[in-house]
Amino acid sequence: MLALLAAFMFSCQGGEKKPEAVVDPMAKFKGATLNILCWEGYADEKFTKAFEDKYGCKVKGTYFGTEDEMISKLQADGGSGAYDVVSPSCDFAGYLVQAGLVMPLDSAKITRWNDLSGKLRGMADVRSGGQIYGLPFTWGPDYLIYNADMIKEPPTSWRALWDPKNKGKVSVPDDIVNIYTTGLVLGMAKTDAGAIYNMTEEQLKQCKAELAKLQPNVRKYWATAGELDNMFKNKEIALALGWPLTVNTLQKEGMNIKAVIPSEGATGWIDRLMIVKGSKNTDLAQAWFDYISQPENMAKVAEVTTYSVANPGAAAHMSDELKKSTYAGNENFYFERLNWWQWAKDRKRYNEVWNEVKAAVK
Amino acid sequence: MRKYLLLFPLIVWLLIFMILPYAFILIQSFLETDMFGKVVYHFNLSSYQKIFTSEVYYSTLLRTLWFAVIVAFVCIVISLPLAYYIAFIVQRNKVLIYTLIVLPFWMSYIVRAYAWKIILGQTGILNTFLMSVGLIQEPMAYLLYSDFATILCLVYILMPFVAIPIYTAFEQIPKSLIEASKDLGANGWTTFWKITFPLALPGIISGGTFALVLTMGDFMAAFLLGGPKTLMISNIVTNLFGTSNDRPLGSALGIVILLLILVLLEISSRYEKKYATFKS
Numbered sequence: 001m002l003a004l005l006a007a008f009m010f011s012c013q014g015g016e017k018k019p020e021a022v023v024d025p026m027a028k029f030k031g032a033t034l035n036i037l038c039w040e041g042y043a044d045e046k047f048t049k050a051f052e053d054k055y056g057c058k059v060k061g062t063y064f065g066t067e068d069e070m071i072s073k074l075q076a077d078g079g080s081g082a083y084d085v086v087s088p089s090c091d092f093a094g095y096l097v098q099a100g101l102v103m104p105l106d107s108a109k110i111t112r113w114n115d116l117s118g119k120l121r122g123m124a125d126v127r128s129g130g131q132i133y134g135l136p137f138t139w140g141p142d143y144l145i146y147n148a149d150m151i152k153e154p155p156t157s158w159r160a161l162w163d164p165k166n167k168g169k170v171s172v173p174d175d176i177v178n179i180y181t182t183g184l185v186l187g188m189a190k191t192d193a194g195a196i197y198n199m200t201e202e203q204l205k206q207c208k209a210e211l212a213k214l215q216p217n218v219r220k221y222w223a224t225a226g227e228l229d230n231m232f233k234n235k236e237i238a239l240a241l242g243w244p245l246t247v248n249t250l251q252k253e254g255m256n257i258k259a260v261i262p263s264e265g266a267t268g269w270i271d272r273l274m275i276v277k278g279s280k281n282t283d284l285a286q287a288w289f290d291y292i293s294q295p296e297n298m299a300k301v302a303e304v305t306t307y308s309v310a311n312p313g314a315a316a317h318m319s320d321e322l323k324k325s326t327y328a329g330n331e332n333f334y335f336e337r338l339n340w341w342q343w344a345k346d347r348k349r350y351n352e353v354w355n356e357v358k359a360a361v362k
Numbered sequence: 363m364r365k366y367l368l369l370f371p372l373i374v375w376l377l378i379f380m381i382l383p384y385a386f387i388l389i390q391s392f393l394e395t396d397m398f399g400k401v402v403y404h405f406n407l408s409s410y411q412k413i414f415t416s417e418v419y420y421s422t423l424l425r426t427l428w429f430a431v432i433v434a435f436v437c438i439v440i441s442l443p444l445a446y447y448i449a450f451i452v453q454r455n456k457v458l459i460y461t462l463i464v465l466p467f468w469m470s471y472i473v474r475a476y477a478w479k480i481i482l483g484q485t486g487i488l489n490t491f492l493m494s495v496g497l498i499q500e501p502m503a504y505l506l507y508s509d510f511a512t513i514l515c516l517v518y519i520l521m522p523f524v525a526i527p528i529y530t531a532f533e534q535i536p537k538s539l540i541e542a543s544k545d546l547g548a549n550g551w552t553t554f555w556k557i558t559f560p561l562a563l564p565g566i567i568s569g570g571t572f573a574l575v576l577t578m579g580d581f582m583a584a585f586l587l588g589g590p591k592t593l594m595i596s597n598i599v600t601n602l603f604g605t606s607n608d609r610p611l612g613s614a615l616g617i618v619i620l621l622l623i624l625v626l627l628e629i630s631s632r633y634e635k636k637y638a639t640f641k642s
Contacts, residue, residue, distance in 0.1 A: 236484055
């Protein structure tokens with residue numbers, strides 16, 4: 001099926017007339033460039049190429065390493081049209097809407113809009129004034145990752161990170177996501193999922209004390225996914241808080257790496273595609289949204305990024321392995337277990353607390 | 363008039379790369395941000411207040427200073443015999459050996475820091491070697507991702523900055539003085555402490571100051587090789603300009619570091635002058 005599809009795509013690339021094409025799509029967008037400001041891999045040529053050939057345009061991805069980098073790029077750009085599309089995660093998406101950095105999209109122009117996961121497209125954080133600002137794209141958990149060769153008993157709780165047995169064998173991100181996760185472990189999100197993003201000073205102190213206890217177990221706080229991969233490869237660590245990307249990368253290299261969502265649940269992220277305010281290619285951006293939300297293209301996104309994708313229909317175009325690792329077509333699995341990142345109002349204080357943890361300040 | 367015309371490029375250079383950025387940072391340090399991290403023009407001193415009242419800032423600043431002192435000291439201790447050797451013992455190929463000290467500069471900092479990861483890791487070259495010859499049974503974990511690794515990397519990176527001024531100072535000492543000392547019956551050790559070392563002090567001080575000042579501004583070593591407790595002041599500054607998006611506080615911290623460094627430079631230049639008794 002996939003081969004057939006590939007053959008079909010290939011024949012399209014040759015510039016042959018598509019059977020169902022009524023008007024030549026080339027006419028409108030020929031020579032235009034769609035600039036996408038996104039997480040690494042979100043503008044990969046494996047799925048941009050066919051779009052470029054169909055419309056005679058170019059897709060240019062600018063990757064950001066952190067969302068702060070994304071914000072500073074958008075703010076520096078100031079709506080001059082350097083970027084057309086941006087891919088924030090759900091902690092920054094609502095902020096982009098409120099800060100007026102993005103424009104609403106037209107879901108009527110996205111043919112597969114109604115096929116997308118109902119829960120994902122219905123989320124309130126990217127809706128404002130009756131308009132929708134974000135196309136759900138990819139999503140996934142912050143896993144508890146472990147090397148099954150070194151950790152014999154599969155961990156079921158985040159407490160495994162604190163276990164004295166694992167002294168010096170743990171890595172967690174150099175990021176405030178640790179504070180959120182510690183909040184989960186301490187049961188702060190039991191009645192209100194958003195509570196871990198809006199902690200009181202007292203709760204922050206509790207988390208700080210907990211993270212101080214974690215410190216003897218930490219080998220290093222990881223800064224990039226590549227660094228985390230290397231620490232696993234060099235046997236510097238056995239357990240980590242990390243993304244699906246690490247699990248898939250290391251499994252492909254033959255390592256016995258496993259990932260769980262522990263009993264306390266985990267934090268998770270949903271990445272949306274949005275149109276940047278000031279974009280001069282809004283129609284092309286809409287065309288991109290329409291193209292990328294097609295099930296076969298979403299399947300390619302999953303293949304490149306190894307993240308779960310928002311169109312459950314993509315499962316039909318995936319290998320069994322990919323279907324399993326991305327929980328394709330099984331949105332409830334994540335929704336029952338994950339606590340979606342939210343904008344932390346007092347982000348500054350969270351970061352300060354994180355620095356205090358690192359500086360070992362009580 | 364000609365004189366001023368020649369000065370013009372320098373003035374432009376200083377204006378664009380020194381005065382304007384510092385002025386901008388200075389102004390920003392007195393401002394604050396709204397909840398979206400956007401800088402708002404509301405003049406206040408809260409950032410400075412925070413630096414001197416929140417333990418995380420002043421304690422990290424002091425610890426970084428302590429790190430800098432260690433790095434400078436170790437650099438001097440290693441550089442002294444090295445520079446002495448090149449200046450007084452080596453007869454031929456001086457230029458070659460001198461070049462070898464400078465050679466690491468041809469490689470990027472990050473590559474060199476990564477090299478230490480390969481050497482110091484638990485499955486790294488050093489641990490594997492020591493285990494294979496049976497000197498240790500378990501890999502020494504503290505070698506990498508620790509204060510030790512950070513200081514080691516900084517010493518390695520900054521040593522040429524210290525060795526070169528010391529070597530230059532040694533080279534400038536007239537051989538006649540050393541010969542005179544020996545003629546008067548002093549042994550090599552006494553000659554070194556009574557003649558060579560005091561005359562080289564300005565070079566030692568300026569080299570040590572280089573290491574001290576550059577360590578104060580470094581964040582890569584701690585970022586790449588540090589452990590969970592290794593936090594230097596520049597790591598906080600990068601965090602404030604990045605993730606926390608609190609540029610006024612970052613700027614204020616920058617100004618405080620700058621003032622601290624200016625004080626260090628002033629002290630060092632006074633001592634340099636004090637010991638510069640011999641004008642060659």
